[in-house]
Amino acid sequence: DAGITQSPRYKITETGRQVTLMCHQTWSHSYMFWYRQDLGHGLRLIYYSAAADITDKGEVPDGYVVSRSKTENFPLTLESATRSQTSVYFCASRTGYNQPQHFGDGTRLSIL
Amino acid sequence: GQQVMQIPQYQHVQEGEDFTTYCNSSTTLSNIQWYKQRPGGHPVFLIQLVKSGEVKKQKRLTFQFGEAKKNSSLHITATQTTDVGTYFCAGQAAGNKLTFGGGTRVLVKP
Numbered sequence: 001d002a003g004i005t006q007s008p009r010y011k012i013t014e015t016g017r018q019v020t021l022m023c024h025q026t027w028s029h030s031y032m033f034w035y036r037q038d039l040g041h042g043l044r045l046i047y048y049s050a051a052a053d054i055t056d057k058g059e060v061p062d063g064y065v066v067s068r069s070k071t072e073n074f075p076l077t078l079e080s081a082t083r084s085q086t087s088v089y090f091c092a093s094r095t096g097y098n099q100p101q102h103f104g105d106g107t108r109l110s111i112l
Numbered sequence: 113g114q115q116v117m118q119i120p121q122y123q124h125v126q127e128g129e130d131f132t133t134y135c136n137s138s139t140t141l142s143n144i145q146w147y148k149q150r151p152g153g154h155p156v157f158l159i160q161l162v163k164s165g166e167v168k169k170q171k172r173l174t175f176q177f178g179e180a181k182k183n184s185s186l187h188i189t190a191t192q193t194t195d196v197g198t199y200f201c202a203g204q205a206a207g208n209k210l211t212f213g214g215g216t217r218v219l220v221k222p
Binding site for chain 1 (some may be wrong): 113118123134142143145147151154155156157160162200202204208209211212213215
């Protein structure tokens, strides 16, 4: 969907480095989410946000940090990247409870 | 915590045949959603079921929500090559989070 964009699309970095994945949505959706997708694990929730300045942990939050100072942006930071964080990361947003989620195109992150 | 299981993990289907994928939750759900992800793409919302026993159809796809609101199924008739991809169910109980199943990866043999 053109309304939610992720950057970069591809990223290669080294263990121990800090990396930030960006997510921007133009719909003014209240809720935003970060998932990682690994073979055999489906989509696992890392963090989510119900509104600006409100964030909460998901299923696999360790090693990640998020912030949401503005409604439209929800960056995800890996403070000290590890090889186990090599994955495809998807950002998603939705308007409210019981509403469908709209996903970005994903960021393919490789950590060497 | 809440768990959502999907079976089968893989489905090899001959073009023109029917198949069903199943989704089971460890807890009662307020709603269940289905998504499709094409190879190399992102998940795309297909449908949401809210009511106990609800059945919805989208062309050749039929979605069902169980009476106890703990399970769901997706049935595809006359499979086509355009049906290739991974189908995910995602359940929402109390709270803001969707819990995704592991997905059923569908491969179609022409």
